[in-house]
Amino acid sequence: MTLTNKTAIITGGAGGIGRATVHRYVRDGAKVLVADLDLAAAQSVVNEVEADGHAGTAVAHAVDVSDFSQVEQMVQAAVDAFGGVDVIFNNAGIAGGKPLLEHDIEADYHRMIRIDQDGVYYGILAAGRQMAKQGRGGVIINTSSVYGLDAAELSFTYSAAKAAVISFTRSAAYELAEHGIRSVAITPGRVATPIINQFSDELKQTFAAEQMRGRLTDPDEIADVVAFLGSDESRVINGTVVNVEDGYSVFKQRLELPEF
Numbered sequence: 086m087t088l089t090n091k092t093a094i095i096t097g098g099a100g101g102i103g104r105a106t107v108h109r110y111v112r113d114g115a116k117v118l119v120a121d122l123d124l125a126a127a128q129s130v131v132n133e134v135e136a137d138g139h140a141g142t143a144v145a146h147a148v149d150v151s152d153f154s155q156v157e158q159m160v161q162a163a164v165d166a167f168g169g170v171d172v173i174f175n176n177a178g179i180a181g182g183k184p185l186l187e188h189d190i191e192a193d194y195h196r197m198i199r200i201d202q203d204g205v206y207y208g209i210l211a212a213g214r215q216m217a218k219q220g221r222g223g224v225i226i227n228t229s230s231v232y233g234l235d236a237a238e239l240s241f242t243y244s245a246a247k248a249a250v251i252s253f254t255r256s257a258a259y260e261l262a263e264h265g266i267r268s269v270a271i272t273p274g275r276v277a278t279p280i281i282n283q284f285s286d287e288l289k290q291t292f293a294a295e296q297m298r299g300r301l302t303d304p305d306e307i308a309d310v311v312a313f314l315g316s317d318e319s320r321v322i323n324g325t326v327v328n329v330e331d332g333y334s335v336f337k338q339r340l341e342l343p344e345f
């Protein structure tokens with residue numbers, strides 16, 4: 086198994102992409118701190134892991150990633166539970182937004198920046214310090230979005246935060262290379278999690294049509310990539326963005342054109 090003897094922190098571990106990644110990591114041999122604002126939901130994921138026959142491999146932990154002291158405590162909790170941190174998946178985030186001119190600055194800008202942007206910075210900083218202290222390298226994986234590369238509907242703040250995540254990823258790779266720590270961002274497109282599932286069937290079909298296979302991405306498909314990125318097999322991937330968006334960025338829409 087590619088993640089045997091690795092310990093990982095997965096933030097947003099109770100949500101769609103995070104939960105799928107917890108299951109994949111445990112199946113691949115890792116020990117996982119399932120960190121989420123929603124402790125009861127994180128505990129349910131741990132219960133699922135145990136019901137799957139992997140007792141003792143996952144621990145639930147309550148964290149608000151927008152609070153640095155809580156993020157430091159989260160890292161310490163992983164050290165206490167499993168003896169160290171080899172991988173952190175900075176994945177917790179919120180989505181949504183309003184048209185720019187209708188923004189309430191606190192609600193529609195600062196709150197999201199604190200979670201989607203500051204939360205990733207805090208995870209990089211706290212886990213990076215721990216990994217450097219351990220002296221055995223490590224991997225930092227950060228969830229950006231296709232919206233971190235594009236302007237999009239109702240996405241002024243979200244796009245800014247997700248663009249910052251890409252910048253953090255590059256700079257962290259540069260700064261932490263001397264400690265053998267890698268840093269990689271992923272950009273999901275349209276993934277079937279509560280963020281997307283809340284919309285009407287019609288809108289979901291439109292989202293699906295934006296991807297090459299004409300379907301929403303399953304969270305397990307993101308987890309497969311995150312498992313590879315956390316493993317030593319991806320050791321030459323560093324400081325870059327791995328697009329996990331099923332071709333979203335390479336076309337606009339399929340048109341039925343007559344031959345010409």
Ligand SMILES: NC(=O)c1ccc[n+]([C@@H]2O[C@H](COP(=O)([O-])OP(=O)(O)OC[C@H]3O[C@@H](n4cnc5c(N)ncnc54)[C@H](O)[C@@H]3O)[C@@H](O)[C@H]2O)c1
Binds near residue numbers: 097120229274
């Ligand atoms: N679903 C998509 O299509 C999509 C596309 C691109 C990027 N993303 C990103 O993927 C990541 C995971 O999203 P998801 O689709 O699994 O959504 P989700 O809502 O299912 O999961 C998000 C999880 O983060 C947790 N969370 C929220 N605020 C938190 C905080 N302050 N501290 C700790 N945990 C917190 C939530 O409780 C939830 O469990 C997010 O960063 C999101 O922006 C999702």
